[in-house]
Amino acid sequence: MSRAPAPGGGRAWLMWALPAALFLIAFFHRAAPGVIAHELMEAFGASGAMLGLLSATYFYSYAGFMVPAGLLIDALGVRVVVAVGGTIMGGGTVAMGVAAGTPLLFAGRFLVGLGAAVTFIGALKIAAAWFPPGRFGLLSAITATVGVVGGLVATAPLAGLVAWAGWRGAFWVVGGVTLACAALCLAIVRDAPGAAPGGARTGVARSIRRSEGVSAWSRCRWEISTASRSVATRAAGRAPCRRNGPTRPPSTGSVSSRTPSSSTSTVRSGSNPSTTRRFSSSTTSTPSPRPAPW
Numbered sequence: 001m002s003r004a005p006a007p008g009g010g011r012a013w014l015m016w017a018l019p020a021a022l023f024l025i026a027f028f029h030r031a032a033p034g035v036i037a038h039e040l041m042e043a044f045g046a047s048g049a050m051l052g053l054l055s056a057t058y059f060y061s062y063a064g065f066m067v068p069a070g071l072l073i074d075a076l077g078v079r080v081v082v083a084v085g086g087t088i089m090g091g092g093t094v095a096m097g098v099a100a101g102t103p104l105l106f107a108g109r110f111l112v113g114l115g116a117a118v119t120f121i122g123a124l125k126i127a128a129a130w131f132p133p134g135r136f137g138l139l140s141a142i143t144a145t146v147g148v149v150g151g152l153v154a155t156a157p158l159a160g161l162v163a164w165a166g167w168r169g170a171f172w173v174v175g176g177v178t179l180a181c182a183a184l185c186l187a188i189v190r191d192a193p194g195a196a197p198g199g200a201r202t203g204v205a206r207s208i209r210r211s212e213g214v215s216a217w218s219r220c221r222w223e224i225s226t227a228s229r230s231v232a233t234r235a236a237g238r239a240p241c242r243r244n245g246p247t248r249p250p251s252t253g254s255v256s257s258r259t260p261s262s263s264t265s266t267v268r269s270g271s272n273p274s275t276t277r278r279f280s281s282s283t284t285s286t287p288s289p290r291p292a293p294w
Contacts, residue, residue, distance in 0.1 A: 012130035012193075016139065018185040019078060019123040020146045022086045025178050026116030027150030028158075029058060029093070032174075033109075035158045039167040044102055057106055061113035069118040073125055077191040082122035086182025089115030090175045097171030120147065129192045 033040065033055045040046050040054070072081045092111025099105040120143065127139035161170040 015130050015189050016123060016126045016143075018181060018189050019082050019119060019126055020143055021181050022082060022089070022178070022185065023116075023119035023123050023143065024146050024150035024153070025086075025174065025181070026089065026112075026119045027147040028154045028174070029089075029112050029116065030055075031151050031154035032158060035154060036162055036167045036170075039162065040105075043167075044105065046102070050102070054106060054109055057109045058113035058116075061110045062117050065114055065117040066121070070121050073118065073121055078122040078125045078129075079186060079189045079191055081118050082189070083182050083186035085115040085118035085122070086178055086185060087115070089119075090178030090182060091115075093171050093175035093178055097168045097175060126189070126191075 033051060037051050040051060044050075046054075069081070069085070089112050092108040092115060095108030095111065096105055097108075099108060123143045123146075124140060127143065128136055131139055158170065161173065165173065
């Protein structure tokens with residue numbers, strides 16, 4: 001039987017790192033439109049108002065989906081929900097990179113915010129499950145710091161990537177990295193120490209319910225068997241004592257006689273085999289008395 005890894009070890013940091021990396025990318029997208037504003041205005045003939053609305057679209061979906069994201073993580077686990085959120089965020093990023101018009105550009109931006117809503121909650125959920133309770137405050141602070149670092153990555157590093165690959169190429173690269181992190185999250189992350197793929201909580205809870213059901217059924221059978229034996233014992237104590245075998249009918253005047261039987265036994269006395277004593281006995285059964293005529 002494999003033991004669950006100790007909380008707070010190297011594997012715990014790996015479990016936390018993948019949702020935290022997706023949270024870094026989510027923060028990256030908050031500042032990205034400001035860095036590529038000039039390129040977007042040239043590509044789509046956008047005004048300042050349209051760029052502001054494009055930036056706000058991210059927060060519309062992000063804020064609107066935060067509470068449902070928490071409910072989904074509690075119900076389905078971090079592994080599945082964060083992986084799906086990362087996939088949506090990466091797909092939205094690629095959609096923005098290939099957009100030929102503003103509708104697809106806004107739709108991609110909306111999907112980016114929708115997928116990003118699960119990343120921060122997922123990272124905190126992993127911190128609570130994989131680390132001791134006394135380190136939750138530290139992990140929360142580190143997670144928030146990772147998000148701020150994502151915002152910093154969206155400044156000079158993004159500008160350098162845009163200068164090298166263009167703004168569309170930069171979004172394709174970021175989208176590919178996001179999809180890769182989502183795939184790694186699905187393959188590596190576990191919701192709790194010792195959990196199996198597909199959700200540890202579900203498997204452990206199902207095993208516990210199954211063992212509890214078996215124990216309850218065994219105890220029920222034991223109680224029924226004990227009660228049955230107790231009832232049978234009491235009934236046997238109240239029943240009249242009977243002889244084994246069939247009841248012999250009373251005699252109706254017939255006289256039963258037995259032939260004399262003799263038995264002879266030889267007793268050896270002492271250690272001399274020649275000295276023997278023989279005893280003969282005969283017994284004759286007496287006839288049973290004839291019943292009285294009255």
